[in-house]
Amino acid sequence: MTERPQAGAASQDDRAEVTIHDVARLANVSIATVSRVLNGSNPVKGATSSRVLEAIESLGYVPHSGARSLIKKETRTIGALLPDMFGEFFSEVIRGLDQVARNRRYSLLVTCTHGDMESAEAMLRTMHGKVDGLVILSSELEVHAGMARLLKRTPAVFLSQVAGSLEERFDSISVDNRGGALSMVRYLIGLGHARIAFIRGPENNTDALQRLEGYREAMAANPATRDCVLEAQGDFGEASGYRAACRLLKASPRPTAIFAANDDMGIGALAALKDQGLRVPEDISLAGFDDVPIVRYLTPALTSIRAPISDLGARAAERLLTVIESGGSAQPRQQTLEVLLVPRGSTCPPLSGSGGQ
Amino acid sequence: MTERPQAGAASQDDRAEVTIHDVARLANVSIATVSRVLNGSNPVKGATSSRVLEAIESLGYVPHSGARSLIKKETRTIGALLPDMFGEFFSEVIRGLDQVARNRRYSLLVTCTHGDMESAEAMLRTMHGKVDGLVILSSELEVHAGMARLLKRTPAVFLSQVAGSLEERFDSISVDNRGGALSMVRYLIGLGHARIAFIRGPENNTDALQRLEGYREAMAANPATRDCVLEAQGDFGEASGYRAACRLLKASPRPTAIFAANDDMGIGALAALKDQGLRVPEDISLAGFDDVPIVRYLTPALTSIRAPISDLGARAAERLLTVIESGGSAQPRQQTLEVLLVPRGSTCPPLSGSGGQ
DNA sequence: AGAGGAAATGAAAACGTTTACAAGCGTGGG
DNA sequence: CCCACGCTTGTAAACGTTTTCATTTCCTCT
Known part of the structure; x- marks a missing residue:
C-alpha cells in the first residue's frame, strides 16, 4: 500500500x-x-x-503547471532570445515584453545567445517545450537549418528583419532603420554638413546594415556629399564607439559631423571627442540612433533617432500571442515601425569655412 | 471532421x-x-x-518538460522578481543570473513587480510551480504575510538585505551599501569638502536606506561636516536626480559636493549642474553609486562606488541553485559583497575659500 | 555444459491535471 | 404518474515522462 x-x-x-x-x-x-x-x-x-x-x-x-501543460498543450510562457544584455536597449525590450505578457497572464523566459548561433540553437532546444512561442532578437542574418526546423513547431516573432529568402516565412517587427538613417543624414546635410562620417554597427547585424544602407544612400544622393563618405567599424558597444571616433578624427580634412549607428557608440564617441579637446557641437556635430533614455542627460544631449524600443517589445509580444492563439493559422507578417528624429544639443551647423585641421 | x-x-x-x-x-x-x-x-x-x-x-x-517536471518534481527553471526594468542596473543583474543559469542548464523566468507588492504576490503565485526557486530584488522593506507563505515552499534568495525580524530566515546577497557610502563621504572630506549634500533613493528601499545611513554616519563623525548635512529626496531615476540637484543648489551656502545614492540620479544631477552653468568638478564635485558601465563615458567621468552588479546576479543564482539542490536543508546565509571606490574626473578638492554662490 | 550473475531491456505504475462521459436528482409537461 | 430533461457532480481515461521491478540475454566460472 x-x-x-x-x-x-x-x-x-x-x-x-x-x-x-x-x-x-x-x-x-x-x-x-x-x-x-x-x-x-x-x-x-x-x-x-x-x-x-x-x-x-x-x-x-x-x-502544478507541468501537469496542466501536459494535457492542455500550452505552457502560458513565452520566451525571449536576446543576443546580449548590455546597455539600456535590451532592458527596454524586455520591459515591453513583460508588460504585455503579464497582462495576458503569460510568463516570460529570457536568455542570451551571446551572438553565438551554436548556443542559440541549444537555447532554442531548451526552450522548446517550455514556451508556447518565441521572440527572437537575432543578431545574425541567417536563420540556419537547425533553427528553422525548431521554428516549425514553435511560433516565433523576429525583432529585426529576417534576411533573404526566408523573410516571408517569419513574422517580424522592426524599426525603419534605413529611413531613420536617411533622415538623420539629410538633417545633417540640411544644417550645412558635407563631411559626415558614419560609425557602423556589427557586420552581420541586420539593423546595423540597414542603417548603413540609409547613410550611404543619403550621402550618394547629394552631389555635395557624394565623395565624403567616411566609415569606421564598431560593434554597438561604447568602447568601440570611442575607438571609432578616434580613427575618424585622423581623417584629413576632418569630418564636421559623426553619425553613430547606435546611441551606445555615440556615447563612446562623445567621450572621445571631448578627450581630444573638441567642443560638441561647435567643433563637430554628433548624432546617435535609438534614443535610449539616457542620451538626453548627456552634455550636450545627443541628437538621435527615436526608435520605439519598449513598444517594439510590446508589439512583438502582442503579435506572438495572436499567432499562438490562432493555432498557427496566422499568415506571417512583416511590420516596420516608424522612427522620429529628435534634434538636441549635439548637432548644429558647421563653423563656416571649417576646413579641418 | x-x-x-x-x-x-x-x-x-x-x-x-x-x-x-x-x-x-x-x-x-x-x-x-x-x-x-x-x-x-x-x-x-x-x-x-x-x-x-x-x-x-x-x-x-x-x-516535454511538463511531463518531466511532473515526475521529477523539478522544472529546471529559476525565476527573477525585479522591481522594474529601467536603467542599466537591472540588465546587469539579469546578465549575471542568465550566465550562471545557462551554465547549470537552468532557464530563467523574469518579471517586474513595478514596486507594487500586490502584483508581486500575484507574480509569485504565477511563478510558483513554474520555477524551482526565486531571486528576489525587492524594493520594499517588508516581506509580508502572503509572500512569506509562498516562500515557504519555494527557495528564495534576496538581492538586497531583508529587513527586520525576518532577516535571519532568508538567504540574501547584498553589497556593502553603508560601507560604500561611508568611504565615499570620507573620500570627499579627505579632498577638503565639508558641505557635502546627498541625494537619497526611494524611502522604502533597503539599499537606499543603508547608503543614507553611511552618509549620515560619516558626516556626523567629523566635526567639520557635522552641521553640513543636506539631503534631497530622489527615486533612483535620472529625472529625480536632476530635480534634486536643482533643489540642493538653492541652499546657501551652496554645497561643494553632491553625492547621489545611485548613478542614474548622478547622471541626472550632472545634467542639472551643467544646465545651471556650473563646472564639474571645479565648481562642484559630484559622485554616484553602483558604477554602472556608462558612467565612465560621461564628461567628466563620474566618481562612483563600484558594486559588482552582474556578480551580484551570478552569486545569487549560484547560491539559489545550491539551496535548491540541497533540498531545503541549507541554512539561510546573509552575504555582503565588498565595494570599491573608483575616483574619476567628477571630483576634486573644492576651490579654496569657495563660499557658495 | 550448466548454473549463477551481471548487464540490458521491457512492462507498468506513478506524477497532477483536464475533460469526455456517465450518473444522480429534482422538476415540469404530457 | 412517469418520462425526459437540465443542472450539478463524480468516475476514469488521457497527457508524456521517469522509475521500480521483473524479465530476458549473454557472459563467465566451475
Whole structure:
C-alpha cells in the first residue's frame, strides 16, 4: 500500500506539495469539481464553489503547471532570445515584453545567445517545450537549418528583419532603420554638413546594415556629399564607439559631423571627442540612433533617432500571442515601425569655412 | 471532421508533437530505453544507444518538460522578481543570473513587480510551480504575510538585505551599501569638502536606506561636516536626480559636493549642474553609486562606488541553485559583497575659500 | 555444459491535471 | 404518474515522462 505518503500526518505539512486531491478532500468534492472551479469551465453550484475556494485558500494550493501543460498543450510562457544584455536597449525590450505578457497572464523566459548561433540553437532546444512561442532578437542574418526546423513547431516573432529568402516565412517587427538613417543624414546635410562620417554597427547585424544602407544612400544622393563618405567599424558597444571616433578624427580634412549607428557608440564617441579637446557641437556635430533614455542627460544631449524600443517589445509580444492563439493559422507578417528624429544639443551647423585641421 | 488539418499526411506531420513513443517505435526499443539514453540513468548498449540517438535526431524529438517536471518534481527553471526594468542596473543583474543559469542548464523566468507588492504576490503565485526557486530584488522593506507563505515552499534568495525580524530566515546577497557610502563621504572630506549634500533613493528601499545611513554616519563623525548635512529626496531615476540637484543648489551656502545614492540620479544631477552653468568638478564635485558601465563615458567621468552588479546576479543564482539542490536543508546565509571606490574626473578638492554662490 | 550473475531491456505504475462521459436528482409537461 | 430533461457532480481515461521491478540475454566460472 503506497497510497498514504505520510501515515497519520494531520492537516498541513508545510513542505509537501499540496495537490488538487488535498483540496478536493478538504472541500468534500471530487477533483473534477475543483478543476471546474479553478477554470470556470463548467457551472458549479455557488455553495460548492465557495467551499472549494475556501479550501484552496486555506491550503495555499497552486496548480502544478507541468501537469496542466501536459494535457492542455500550452505552457502560458513565452520566451525571449536576446543576443546580449548590455546597455539600456535590451532592458527596454524586455520591459515591453513583460508588460504585455503579464497582462495576458503569460510568463516570460529570457536568455542570451551571446551572438553565438551554436548556443542559440541549444537555447532554442531548451526552450522548446517550455514556451508556447518565441521572440527572437537575432543578431545574425541567417536563420540556419537547425533553427528553422525548431521554428516549425514553435511560433516565433523576429525583432529585426529576417534576411533573404526566408523573410516571408517569419513574422517580424522592426524599426525603419534605413529611413531613420536617411533622415538623420539629410538633417545633417540640411544644417550645412558635407563631411559626415558614419560609425557602423556589427557586420552581420541586420539593423546595423540597414542603417548603413540609409547613410550611404543619403550621402550618394547629394552631389555635395557624394565623395565624403567616411566609415569606421564598431560593434554597438561604447568602447568601440570611442575607438571609432578616434580613427575618424585622423581623417584629413576632418569630418564636421559623426553619425553613430547606435546611441551606445555615440556615447563612446562623445567621450572621445571631448578627450581630444573638441567642443560638441561647435567643433563637430554628433548624432546617435535609438534614443535610449539616457542620451538626453548627456552634455550636450545627443541628437538621435527615436526608435520605439519598449513598444517594439510590446508589439512583438502582442503579435506572438495572436499567432499562438490562432493555432498557427496566422499568415506571417512583416511590420516596420516608424522612427522620429529628435534634434538636441549635439548637432548644429558647421563653423563656416571649417576646413579641418 | 476537424481532426486532420492536412489530410493524407504521411509519416511525419511537422506540426504534431513527437513524443518518446515515436522515438521508441522508430528505434525498435521501449520508451524506457529511450528515457535511459536521454538521461544516462542506466547503462544502455552502444548499438541500441546510437539507434535511439539517431531516431531522436531524425524526428527532432525534444522531451516535454511538463511531463518531466511532473515526475521529477523539478522544472529546471529559476525565476527573477525585479522591481522594474529601467536603467542599466537591472540588465546587469539579469546578465549575471542568465550566465550562471545557462551554465547549470537552468532557464530563467523574469518579471517586474513595478514596486507594487500586490502584483508581486500575484507574480509569485504565477511563478510558483513554474520555477524551482526565486531571486528576489525587492524594493520594499517588508516581506509580508502572503509572500512569506509562498516562500515557504519555494527557495528564495534576496538581492538586497531583508529587513527586520525576518532577516535571519532568508538567504540574501547584498553589497556593502553603508560601507560604500561611508568611504565615499570620507573620500570627499579627505579632498577638503565639508558641505557635502546627498541625494537619497526611494524611502522604502533597503539599499537606499543603508547608503543614507553611511552618509549620515560619516558626516556626523567629523566635526567639520557635522552641521553640513543636506539631503534631497530622489527615486533612483535620472529625472529625480536632476530635480534634486536643482533643489540642493538653492541652499546657501551652496554645497561643494553632491553625492547621489545611485548613478542614474548622478547622471541626472550632472545634467542639472551643467544646465545651471556650473563646472564639474571645479565648481562642484559630484559622485554616484553602483558604477554602472556608462558612467565612465560621461564628461567628466563620474566618481562612483563600484558594486559588482552582474556578480551580484551570478552569486545569487549560484547560491539559489545550491539551496535548491540541497533540498531545503541549507541554512539561510546573509552575504555582503565588498565595494570599491573608483575616483574619476567628477571630483576634486573644492576651490579654496569657495563660499557658495 | 550448466548454473549463477551481471548487464540490458521491457512492462507498468506513478506524477497532477483536464475533460469526455456517465450518473444522480429534482422538476415540469404530457 | 412517469418520462425526459437540465443542472450539478463524480468516475476514469488521457497527457508524456521517469522509475521500480521483473524479465530476458549473454557472459563467465566451475
